[in-house]
Amino acid sequence: MTIKQLSVFLENKSGRINEVTKVLGENGINMQAFSMAETTDFGILRLIVSDVDKAVEVLRAKNFAVVLTDVVCICCPNVAGALSKILEKLAAHQIFIEYMYAFAQGDQANIVIRPSNLEECVRLLAEEDCHILDRKQLQ
Amino acid sequence: MIWNKNKECMSRDELRDLQGKRLHKLVDLVYHNTPFYREKMQELDLLPDDIRTIDDIVKLPFTTKADLRDNYPMGLVAAPMTEIVRIHASSGTTGNPTIVGYTYRDLEIWKEVTARALTAYGVTRGDIVSVGYGYGLFTGGLGAHYGVEHLGATVLPTSTGNTEKHIRLLRDLGVTGLACTPSYALYLAEALNKQGLTGADLKLRIGAFGAEPWTENMRREIEERLGIQAYNIYGLSEIMGPGVAYECGCKNGSHIAEDHFYPEIINPETGEVLPLGQEGELVLTTLTKTGMPLLRYRTKDLTTLMPGTCDCGRTSVRFTRILGRSDDMLIIRGINVFPSQVEAVILEIPEIAPCYMLVVDRKNNLDTLEVQVELRPDSFSDDMGSMLALKRKLSDRLKSVLSISAEVKLVEPNSLPRSEGKSTRVIDKRVLA
Numbered sequence: 001m002t003i004k005q006l007s008v009f010l011e012n013k014s015g016r017i018n019e020v021t022k023v024l025g026e027n028g029i030n031m032q033a034f035s036m037a038e039t040t041d042f043g044i045l046r047l048i049v050s051d052v053d054k055a056v057e058v059l060r061a062k063n064f065a066v067v068l069t070d071v072v073c074i075c076c077p078n079v080a081g082a083l084s085k086i087l088e089k090l091a092a093h094q095i096f097i098e099y100m101y102a103f104a105q106g107d108q109a110n111i112v113i114r115p116s117n118l119e120e121c122v123r124l125l126a127e128e129d130c131h132i133l134d135r136k137q138l139q
Numbered sequence: 140m141i142w143n144k145n146k147e148c149m150s151r152d153e154l155r156d157l158q159g160k161r162l163h164k165l166v167d168l169v170y171h172n173t174p175f176y177r178e179k180m181q182e183l184d185l186l187p188d189d190i191r192t193i194d195d196i197v198k199l200p201f202t203t204k205a206d207l208r209d210n211y212p213m214g215l216v217a218a219p220m221t222e223i224v225r226i227h228a229s230s231g232t233t234g235n236p237t238i239v240g241y242t243y244r245d246l247e248i249w250k251e252v253t254a255r256a257l258t259a260y261g262v263t264r265g266d267i268v269s270v271g272y273g274y275g276l277f278t279g280g281l282g283a284h285y286g287v288e289h290l291g292a293t294v295l296p297t298s299t300g301n302t303e304k305h306i307r308l309l310r311d312l313g314v315t316g317l318a319c320t321p322s323y324a325l326y327l328a329e330a331l332n333k334q335g336l337t338g339a340d341l342k343l344r345i346g347a348f349g350a351e352p353w354t355e356n357m358r359r360e361i362e363e364r365l366g367i368q369a370y371n372i373y374g375l376s377e378i379m380g381p382g383v384a385y386e387c388g389c390k391n392g393s394h395i396a397e398d399h400f401y402p403e404i405i406n407p408e409t410g411e412v413l414p415l416g417q418e419g420e421l422v423l424t425t426l427t428k429t430g431m432p433l434l435r436y437r438t439k440d441l442t443t444l445m446p447g448t449c450d451c452g453r454t455s456v457r458f459t460r461i462l463g464r465s466d467d468m469l470i471i472r473g474i475n476v477f478p479s480q481v482e483a484v485i486l487e488i489p490e491i492a493p494c495y496m497l498v499v500d501r502k503n504n505l506d507t508l509e510v511q512v513e514l515r516p517d518s519f520s521d522d523m524g525s526m527l528a529l530k531r532k533l534s535d536r537l538k539s540v541l542s543i544s545a546e547v548k549l550v551e552p553n554s555l556p557r558s559e560g561k562s563t564r565v566i567d568k569r570v571l572a
Contacts, residue, residue, distance in 0.1 A: 007519070009514055009519045009526075037523055041548045042526070042549050044526070063552050064551065064552075065514055069521040098522070114521075
């Protein structure tokens with residue numbers, strides 16, 4: 001129940017993110033979520049997209065450095081304390097979160113998590129009856 | 140003031156005679172003690188006795204930095220190790236540094252020429268001179284240091300680094316002389332202003348600046364901001380270090396200590412010796428060195444020799460400002476940097492494509508070096524920590540090879556220009572006008 005996340009290496013200069021979104025758009029690839037991790041001179045753009053294999057292909061053709069990473073996407077109620085409960089469980093089992101990003105709308109919140117131990121993380125979340133999203137549910 | 144009137148104001152005829160005698164002795168020395176030169180001379184069918192006067196020098200082979208590299212580490216040393224009392228090292232064009240060995244006598248000559256320079260600037264006993272060149276393998280620090288002591292003035296071996304402490308000592312001790320790179324002098328002026336001070340709060344009156352190219356505008360700025368007279372000092376480790384040439388009170392060209400270092404100007408393309416007054420590459424022969432004497436060493440510095448006796452009374456020939464380089468060497472914070480050194484480091488690191496761009500700039504009067512390198516697409520990792528570790532690995536390696544720190548910038552694959560030619564690999568934004 002993991003999702004392939006697409007990571008793209010980007011220099012910190014204007015127009016680079018737009019270049020990625022343009023290439024994806026032209027190829028009919030939709031973005032469901034993304035986040036940007038940045039340093040002073042470069043950044044890593046992390047994306048969840050509708051067609052990850054095609055995205056890799058079209059971005060590589062444009063000389064972008066891209067890599068795929070397994071992440072867990074969950075859906076939890078958009079109420080106070082909902083995420084905290086999940087994270088507490090992970091922390092209690094020494095699951096370290098390398099990064100995460102989230103988006104809440106209406107009564108739901110979607111969260112992308114990159115944990116240190118992927119399998120264990122998925123197991124713990126399932127135990128908790130946490131709603132783990134699969135690729136289809138992300139469409 | 141003139142330190143050694145005998146030598147510095149010698150008649151040209153007498154000087155040429157002395158240079159001829161010294162050259163003959165030198166050729167005899169290297170022929171018998173440096174296999175490299177013996178072979179070169181044998182190839183040219185030359186014997187030491189074929190070199191009688193200074194005019195015969197054109198028969199001799201050139202020496203290049205590549206020769207020093209190929210004979211690394213001590214292949215060009217003419218004296219036995221028991222006679223070598225000091226070793227300095229500077230950047231080579233690739234991984235190998237350039238090693239120079241000095242005999243005790245070489246150090247005596249070095250002190251002498253540096254004392255000549257300091258005297259020409261007006262330094263006397265009673266002056267305190269702060270030496271802000273780096274002490275160590277670089278010849279700047281120790282070279283200037285022993286010159287000040289030999290002259291009988293007081294040396295303050297500040298070295299590089301702690302500017303705050305430097306300013307404090309300049310004030311508290313009433314330091315009157317400053318020897319450092321011209322860009323550091325400006326940096327110091329800046330740092331003074333930040334403390335609410337100006338040159339008027341110091342007793343500085345004389346500056347000996349060198350190890351990097353500078354301009355008349357920089358001279359004016361340094362003189363105004365520090366309230367001093369600023370003079371050029373020229374040298375290179377292969378030949379000796381600072382003191383090979385120096386300005387006098389006239390500030391019109393740098394006098395070469397010609398009784399020790401014989402200058403020629405050549406066409407860098409053809410090697411042909413050019414008539415006096417024409418611009419070309421400066422070639423120097425160490426007439427009196429015994430540790431690592433060099434015949435016709437190609438400095439790659441472009442300049443012009445100026446004929447005629449100077450108003451200061453010195454007869455030694457002067458050269459104009461260094462107009463540039465005939466190779467791709469960069470001088471950054473007084474340190475020689477070759478793009479090929481950066482290339483060698485990049486080739487060692489498999490995660491980086493063999494493609495780079497050097498951006499040199501001057502920010503707050505300090506030179507900066509940015510090394511842009513391309514990440515290889517298959518080395519990209521989603522883990523920020525490992526990307527930053529890669530950056531650090533490269534900057535640590537560069538620091539140890541170049542002796543100066545460089546800012547590494549990872550850029551996207553295939554984003555750097557691919558065209559050939561050295562100029563496209565270096566962007567020098569420093570304005571030296």
